[in-house]
Amino acid sequence: MKNPDDASLETKVVHGGAYRCPHMAVTPPIHQTSTFAFRDVDHGAALFSGEEKGYIYSRMLNPTVEALEECVAELEGGHAGLACGSGMAAINTTLTTLLCAGDHLVCSDAVYGPTCTLVESILPRCGIECTVVDTSNADAIQSVMRDNTKVVYVETPGNPTLVISDLETVSQVAHRGGALLVVDNTFMTPFLQQPFRWGADIVVHSLTKFLNGHADVVGGMIVVKDEDQYSRLRKQLNHLGGVLSPFDSFLVHRGIKTLALRMERHCANATRVARFLESHPEVEWVRFPGLKSHPQYEVARKQTSGPGGMISFGLKGGLAAGRAMMNSVKLCSLAVSLGGVESLVQHPASMTHASMGAEARRRASISDGLVRISVGIENVDDIIRDLDQAMQPNRIPAPSTCC
Numbered sequence: 001m002k003n004p005d006d007a008s009l010e011t012k013v014v015h016g017g018a019y020r021c022p023h024m025a026v027t028p029p030i031h032q033t034s035t036f037a038f039r040d041v042d043h044g045a046a047l048f049s050g051e052e053k054g055y056i057y058s059r060m061l062n063p064t065v066e067a068l069e070e071c072v073a074e075l076e077g078g079h080a081g082l083a084c085g086s087g088m089a090a091i092n093t094t095l096t097t098l099l100c101a102g103d104h105l106v107c108s109d110a111v112y113g114p115t116c117t118l119v120e121s122i123l124p125r126c127g128i129e130c131t132v133v134d135t136s137n138a139d140a141i142q143s144v145m146r147d148n149t150k151v152v153y154v155e156t157p158g159n160p161t162l163v164i165s166d167l168e169t170v171s172q173v174a175h176r177g178g179a180l181l182v183v184d185n186t187f188m189t190p191f192l193q194q195p196f197r198w199g200a201d202i203v204v205h206s207l208t209k210f211l212n213g214h215a216d217v218v219g220g221m222i223v224v225k226d227e228d229q230y231s232r233l234r235k236q237l238n239h240l241g242g243v244l245s246p247f248d249s250f251l252v253h254r255g256i257k258t259l260a261l262r263m264e265r266h267c268a269n270a271t272r273v274a275r276f277l278e279s280h281p282e283v284e285w286v287r288f289p290g291l292k293s294h295p296q297y298e299v300a301r302k303q304t305s306g307p308g309g310m311i312s313f314g315l316k317g318g319l320a321a322g323r324a325m326m327n328s329v330k331l332c333s334l335a336v337s338l339g340g341v342e343s344l345v346q347h348p349a350s351m352t353h354a355s356m357g358a359e360a361r362r363r364a365s366i367s368d369g370l371v372r373i374s375v376g377i378e379n380v381d382d383i384i385r386d387l388d389q390a391m392q393p394n395r396i397p398a399p400s401t402c403c
């Protein structure tokens with residue numbers, strides 16, 4: 001590792017996971033190969049038995065992928081990383097490694113829609129029970145812990161409500177009950193929040209979002225704290241097979257080099273946009289971790305070093321007004337995903353969180369009128385001008401004509 005351990009995050013994002021290239025290439029080359037030749041039969045056997053370290057087959061390990069894994073692990077302050085083909089692959093690999101039939105899982109109610117479907121519909125088919133709670137309330141977690149609870153799974157801030165769970169308190173409740181704490185750190189990235197510092201046992205990411213930052217890769221990452229967790233998860237990932245390709249690893253590693261600059265700009269722009277929305281006459285409510293009106297504002301200040309780039313809000317005209325607004329943006333794109341350099345707006349109830357069903361959305365306070373913005377790094381005045389023109393009252397159909 002080229003990084004001194006005490007280097008700042010701004011330095012680590014540039015140098016993290018530095019690849020030791022025999023040709024001294026400054027940028028890690030793309031090892032676009034599925035397999036690696038053995039010197040002879042004994043060499044192959046030694047690699048397979050683990051007697052010798054080296055590369056065998058790219059589903060198992062690949063130098064370009066490994067460089068990215070080292071980089072994200074360094075940023076999180078973890079022991080090692082495991083790159084996956086998507087954020088969902090990272091979450092699925094983690095939960096199916098830690099849980100068996102007969103085990104119980106506690107999960108945040110406000111999570112990305114497919115995560116909710118995984119824990120409430122797919123894992124129960126394998127005999128894994130799940131209870132969904134508001135993890136911003138430690139007493140609520142405590143009240144659902146059972147003898148067989150093995151994992152507490154928290155997304156903070158939660159997608160799309162931006163509800164914040166106090167990681168220090170949640171980890172205490174989980175550990176007291178003999179469970180591990182798994183944290184989805186996608187919205188904050190290690191630049192703004194490092195869950196291991198607050199007691200998390202495993203951190204997962206959708207690399208697709210801020211870490212890559214350029215909306216051109218789907219990927220995921222698991223970061224672990226010790227070698228035992230690493231070898232269990234590596235074995236599971238190798239056999240489930242949901243790995244990241246060398247080319248996508250290269251792109252994400254390249255994206256991370258500007259993570260500090262991008263996150264600073266996302267935070268600054270989103271703060272300006274959130275204040276603009278809060279003072280706009282058509283806006284009924286705004287949820288943003290950097291606003292004092294956020295119910296867990298103090299928790300956010302304690303465990304994060306910035307508010308991030310995500311905002312949720314509702315218009316006074318409700319769903320009809322939100323639809324009119326989303327159909328009228330010009331600079332922002334109407335698209336799911338988040339964390340790229342470009343601003344995106346989307347409607348969780350009919351898009352990212354549609355698969356959860358109406359009852360699960362109601363439980364997680366995802367109202368039909370909720371609009372989510374991923375604030376990009378464009379000139380903030382241009383973003384505000386675009387939202388302002390899209391929220392002109394004459395764009396909002398009268399209630400009798402709306403859908």
Ligand code: LCS
Nearest residue numbers: 086087088112186206208219336337352
């Ligand atoms: N975790 C969080 C917090 C997410 O927001 C997402 C995707 C995932 C995990 C899954 O990652 P993926 O498999 O897509 O890489 N969130 C999305 C969203 O809000 N819009 O589109 C995708």
